[in-house]
Amino acid sequence: MSDTGLQVFDRTLHTTHIWLDEIMEDTQVSRQTAWHELGAVLRCLRDRLPLPLAVNLGAQLPLLIRGSYYERWQPSDQPDRIRTREEFLQQIDDELAKTSQETDTTDAVRAVFATLSTHVDPGQIDKVKEVLPKPIRALW
Template sequence: MSATGLEVFDKTLHTTNSWLKEIMKALGTDRHVAWHVLGSVLRALRDRVPLELTAHLGAELPLLVRGLLYDRWHPASSPEHYRSLDEFLQRVGEDLRSTRPVDPEDACRAVFAVLTRHLPEGQVEKVRHALPEDVRAIWPTKAALGDRTRVEIEIDEARLSREA
């Protein structure tokens, strides 16, 4: 039985909570901070990559997370041209000022790992390659061994919904 009455809402809540748990575990923080971290890193990515790539990335995100990506977006001013890791991290750090202290590089690493683990490899590679080389250096190219792939997660979710 559906918790919200709509399967699409149940799925996005489940997936978003899974992503937040991974970020919480990586950073040792709470759900509120993890939500801000996810949004801050996604918005820094969004503002750095070309518009078409942002749209393709958004299409791959869970519905709630997609809202974070597009929150406060002004497409006319995109893409910005962060040319270094320091500039990228400064952008993330500025956006994180309203929450408890989190190291911007740790925040990026945590979110990049989640994206690598859950999004199609080709989409991740396109976004990675639109970034400066030193930003790409902190983005893992493969999910760590033992992590479930996006396909494995989707299979498990389908199995759970059939059992419900």
Template sequence: MAATGLEVFDRTVQTTNIWLDEIMKTIGPDRHAAWHALGAVLHALRDRLPLELAVHLGAQLPLLVRGLYYDQWHVARQPEKLRSLDEFLQRVAEGLRGTRPMDVRDATLAVLRTLAHHVDPGQVHKVAEALPGEIREFWRKGERAAAPRGGAGA
């Protein structure tokens, strides 16, 4: 039986839980921490992207995650001038204040990998290309490290 009685709500809760489960594989079995990590990274990413690209990314997110993504967004300050990986990770760390301690790099990679797994590859490519090289390379290295090895190619 459906939890809410509305398929769109049940589907977004189910999809969001899948995303959180993927994040928890890296940061540990704490759904609240995974939710905070998801929000902190999405906000840092959203605020760094050019406006049009940020909106296109938001449109690709599940309804519940989309609400988190747009929460407390101030379009007039878009895009932030985070140029280095350290600045980006510091922005994520600020978003993680008030949660249990976790490795900011691991949490960031977990969320970026989850995005890359669930969002259209063309959109992920556009988002990555809009980031400074150091941040883009961090994301790509994290994806390569998480890729299964020795499997049959497509």
């Protein structure tokens, strides 16, 4: 018997916990903070990508994580013109400031990027990295 009664929900919960465990291990934060880090980094990355690439990346994310990825999305405003590492990190830091636990934004970005690299098709990751400015790509 499944926890939720729906296999698709059980699978996405299980996968989401795996992703969060990896981020927690890398950043030494709580599960709740890891969830906020994952969402903040994914949304900032999404907003920096050209529309077709953002959609293709989103399609490869687990269902629950995909919901966070698309939260508050305004496709007509994309891609964001963030060019520097500092601007990219500041946008994430602004969103993470709402969480209760202190977090190192650079560590959070690296942990989320590492998790993406582990679980998303390598060809898709290469396409994402290719369109990022070098200072942001260097965080990967």
